[in-house]
Amino acid sequence: MTRRVAIRNHSAEANLFARRTFIAFCIVVLVLLILLGNVFTLQVESFEKYQTRSNSNRIKLLPVAPNRGLIYDRNGVLLADNKPVYSLEVIAEDVDDIEESVAQVSQLLNISKERQSKFFKRMKRKRRFKPVELHTRLSDQQVALFSVNQHKFPGIFVNARLKRYYPFSDLTTHNLGYVARINRKDANKLEQEGKSENYAATYGIGRLGIERYYEDMLHGSIGHQEVEINNQGRVIRTLNYTPPLPGKDLTLTLDIELQMIAKRALSGKRGAIVAMDPRTGGILAMYSNPSYDGNLFVHGISSKNYKKLLESKDLPLINRSVQGYPPASTVKPFLALTGLEENIITPTTIVNDPGWYQLKGLPNKYRDWLPWGHGKVNLRKAIEQSCNIYFYDLAFKLGITKISTMMERFGFGERTGLDIHEESKGIMPSVAWKRARYNKSWYTGETLSVGIGQSYWTVTPLQLTQALTTLVNRGERKIPHLLKANSELIIESSGNAYHQITPTVYEPQAPLKLKNDEHWNVVLDAMHSTVQTVGATAHAAFKGAKYDASGKTGSAQVARRKQGEKYDAKTTSENKRDNAMFIAFAPFEKPEIVVAVAIENVEKGGGGTNAAPVARQIMDQYFGDRVITSHRHRFIKQPNSASTHQAREAE
């Protein structure tokens, strides 16, 4: 420092530098505090926000579909099952040479070129670590063959999914309906009802019958798998698992054995049978022939098969148990009851039947089915012999309004409330109905036709069983139903799980009250003697039955005939032949079963010869006349007839 001080002042320079350095240092500290303050804001003040965003980055909820509830018949026979369906899947990134491997496995399992090219198309759209289906329905042999050779195909595996399966196929389709893949329309509806979240992982939805009606019960609640994913969406690990709650199992009132008898009795015919327990309204059997296999729809029916069903002349897709038929003479007991109630007739009123009926001043002759007539008939004989003249006269005296009012009280023209959605209302004609439907006034001649269950009148076999139930119960009405009970899996917080069975409770209905309760007995007695009196219309069919049956026949004219035209089934084209109808109940005291049968376009004869024997077969089965079927040994223990009776009374 002794020299060149004048030129260079080191001390001054050092001071200047130190000052500037100090300022710089202060700025450094300030900047660090700003950085720290910013990180503090992120990590402390906004911590929750960023923690949530971090979790939503990495945590994903994968929906897990609940198992659909099973459906059983009244005796515990499984009617709707969930069966594993095996698919062959490929994870591209785990396969070394994908084309070679797919070619080899396709050769081994005989997978078509078409499936292979579809697979490669799908694969291009998917991420490399996501499975892609090569085959969606492997046969058991294919599964077995692949399992043995699996070690040769890393990255290719068999996956099992549960799909609906109906072991009795066409026997139950009209009642159960089926489950089909959720389509856009279903999805929109679920969205509207706010259920789409619960269906996130679900494949199918009930499309008809019980499957549709009780969809909410059968479906169950969705479960969730909480997984951690990386930025590509690959699942790293499972963090949490909320199991789905399976749907409720349903027990139906149906008896699959009766159902089988119904099918056998109707084989080769178009028609329907409904059997019901009048004490409860529970449907014991309900079968419409021909039917179709609901399983076809579970996997998505091919357009060829669907076209075949749609275009079949026998209309297998229609559930005839709930479609309207002209009731014909089967409604005569109900009309007789109306006559008694309205004091038009008494049990002893006599009507002369010369074989025809004519209204005063009109040229038309209304004929009896017996050309020479039944002579003098009272109420009992009119029902026993199904005398048309008696009921023309009765109908004329009652008038359409009194008839339709009373018939509506029996439920004709209204849905019965059965627990499927496909039910038709039928038609109970009235003055107002005709005005609304055709804008025409009512003709007296039409009233006469209504008197023998013709004209515009149509009823469903189900409505007949319901009306007959009201009749045999002397006014006590029941809602026909298929659901007997449901069984729900309850999981307690302690981990205990059990099935809670809830029998379905049906609201009691307001009874149909008559002015004179004796009228019930008059009509029921007449139905009894229709079966039990030698020579009566339904006697032959129930000859030798071990139970005390009662019933009423009917033969419905399908095509309009000209005045005086003679009907001969042989010369009439098949689809214009008469329908055979029959209703029955047994035993006469304390009835346990009511049956309605409708058979279309019978070759010869009427309800007594065609439909009554069918009802007989159902009742024989019900009352314990053993019928051995090929399915039988698989699921039914052979009870003696006494215990069968007890079991049936248990409902």
Add this chain to the structure above:
Amino acid sequence: MRSTGQDQQKVRTLWQRLHLDIPLLLGILTLLALGLFLVYSAGGQETGVVIRKARSIGVALLGMFIVAQIPPLAYRKWAVPVFILGLLMLVSVLLFGHVGKGAQRWLDLGFIKFQPSEIMKLIVPIMIAWFVSQENLPVKISTVVLAFILVLLPTLLIAKQPDLGTSLLIASSGIFVIFLAGASWRLIMVCVGLASAFVPILWMFLMKPYQKQRVMTFLNPEQDPLGSGYHIIQSKIAIGSGGINGKGWLQGTQSQLEFLPERHTDFIFSVFSEEFGLIGVAALLAVYLFVVMRGLWIAVNAQHAFTKLLAGSLTLTFFVYVFVNIGMVSGLLPVVGVPLPLVSYGGTSMVTLMLGFGILMAISTHRRFHV
């Protein structure tokens, strides 16, 4: 003074003979070690990345040690020719350079590929420190203007590559020299004013579309959360979700599940914040502060204007790395591609930084020989 110097010379320790500054070295080693742990975590827990990082640490430490042996005043002789050579290399990069990641940064000399801009990070402060220390301090205005031009030349050449991060670092290294040399406050104000006026020019004529996009993204990252805003959003989520205590080493979901981009390079601070939380961040900043304090202490105690200015500039530039990197990953600054010094994976910038620390150690330990 000379006698005390001789006394000091007598008690020179082993470290001083080796020309190593122990406090500085400890700070550096702490950061390097932390870098190894973080690169392991951010790189998918693979040892390969860690080994490569360890290897370049070895090279960098060796480079630092060699540079520390060179008496710092010797640089003065070479400042001008090396600066001119550096400028020529930058020009040739623009003319013949190797293109990588959309920018021309690399020069291929046949046997070695290197980034001239990296070496300029050392050459520019040396050049400016030499230029300014020719005269008495505080600097005159004319000197400042000339120094500015000297800084501006390499800055613009590098910005043209384009490498905004490096040109920013080089510009600051020169400006720090001028500031420490005592440029008058009035002048500083004028410069700040000019710089602000320069911003629109920069925006309109010099910045490439992707750089503009970065700035737009910085201003509003949520505008395009899956596109250009993705990096910064994921980074803020990583930092924020770390909380006070952090998720723990190797437990950061943002980094381990690869939501965070550029995890082991530019965004390693986000990995650190996620896994070690606010406490870790405070500790890390403390280490950086310690290194900066030691560097400034060396500068203040340097015995020549040239070494003072050089040491001060190198130290403050090191801090600019810290500020810009942390600022950008935590959303305070636009993303400009500056690594977290000594911690980020990436050999080139670390070697340059370590050579700079070598110079600092030389300044700290070669005292008394040239006065």
